[in-house]
Structure formats: structure tokens, C-alpha cells
Amino acid sequence: MPTPRGRAAAAQHGGRRGGSRARSRRRPLTVTLTALALPVAGIAVDGLTGSAPGPAFVVAAVVAAILGAVTCSRAGAWWVAYAPPLVVAPITAVAEGLTGGAVGGHGKGLATSAVHWSVDAFPAMAAAEAALLAVLAARWIRSRRSTRRNGV
Numbered sequence: 001m002p003t004p005r006g007r008a009a010a011a012q013h014g015g016r017r018g019g020s021r022a023r024s025r026r027r028p029l030t031v032t033l034t035a036l037a038l039p040v041a042g043i044a045v046d047g048l049t050g051s052a053p054g055p056a057f058v059v060a061a062v063v064a065a066i067l068g069a070v071t072c073s074r075a076g077a078w079w080v081a082y083a084p085p086l087v088v089a090p091i092t093a094v095a096e097g098l099t100g101g102a103v104g105g106h107g108k109g110l111a112t113s114a115v116h117w118s119v120d121a122f123p124a125m126a127a128a129e130a131a132l133l134a135v136l137a138a139r140w141i142r143s144r145r146s147t148r149r150n151g152v
Contacts, residue, residue: 069135
């Protein structure tokens with residue numbers, strides 16, 4: 001027999017739709033700040049080793065993307081899917097600006113600096129986006145399988 005969904009399920013649980021939704025309300029700020037802090041920490045480590053942006057930044061961006069994909073709601077997946085470029089690009093631009101790659105540094109103009117920043121940011125963006133989409137696809141496949149098993 002199918003289980004009740006939506007408002008019927010909420011009525012059965014005293015107005016709550018489920019434990020995971022209530023749990024996700026408590027920690028979105030912590031998860032968001034962690035997902036933003038990880039790439040910043042990664043690029044800082046790379047800056048200390050002289051290879052900014054480098055492998056630590058890529059790994060940190062991937063871990064942050066996976067964290068976001070694992071903890072987001074089903075509706076939030078659409079927002080999280082677009083996050084890696086929006087997080088990685090500004091972090092790269094600021095880091096390059098602080099390390100001398102900014103406008104005016106080494107006689108470069110804004111357009112030349114922007115191209116340099118985008119080339120440096122691409123590996124981290126691509127890796128983070130691929131990891132994020134893989135996690136979201138796995139979540140979607142798992143939810144489809146559990147729906148079929150439950151007969152819904």
C-alpha cells in the first residue's frame with residue numbers, strides 16, 4: 001500500500017513532513033559557510049606553496065561542491081548545480097589580485113587579467129562541477145529506485 005505524501009504525511013507526523021527537512025533547516029548556514037571557506041582555505045594553502053591556484057584549491061573546491069550536493073534539498077539542487085563557477089571565479093580573481101595578478105600588476109589591463117583569472121580558475125570549476133553533478137545524479141537515481149521499490 002502506498003504511503004501518504006505531502007499534506008497527508010504532514011498531518012500524520014504532527015505538521016512535520018519528515019525529520020530530514022527539519023534537520024536541514026538547522027544547518028544550512030553552517031554548510032554554506034563551510035562550502036565557501038574550503039576553497040578559500042585551498043587557495044590560501046596554494047598561495048603559501050607558491051602555486052596559487054593549484055591542486056589544493058582544486059581539491060577544496062571539489063570537496064565543497066560535494067558537501068553542497070550531499071546536503072542540499074531536492075529543490076535546492078537546482079541552485080547548488082550552478083554554484084561552482086560562482087564560487088570559484090571570485091575567489092580566484094581576489095587571490096590573483098592579492099598576489100600581483102590584478103589590474104595594474106605587471107602592466108596588464110583588465111581584459112588580460114580577466115582571461116588569466118578564468119584560465120587559472122577553470123580546472124577547479126570543471127572538477128567541482130563534475131563532482132557535484134555526479135553526486136546529484138547518484139541521489140536522483142537512488143530516489144528513483146527507492147520510489148519504484150515502494151510501489152509509488
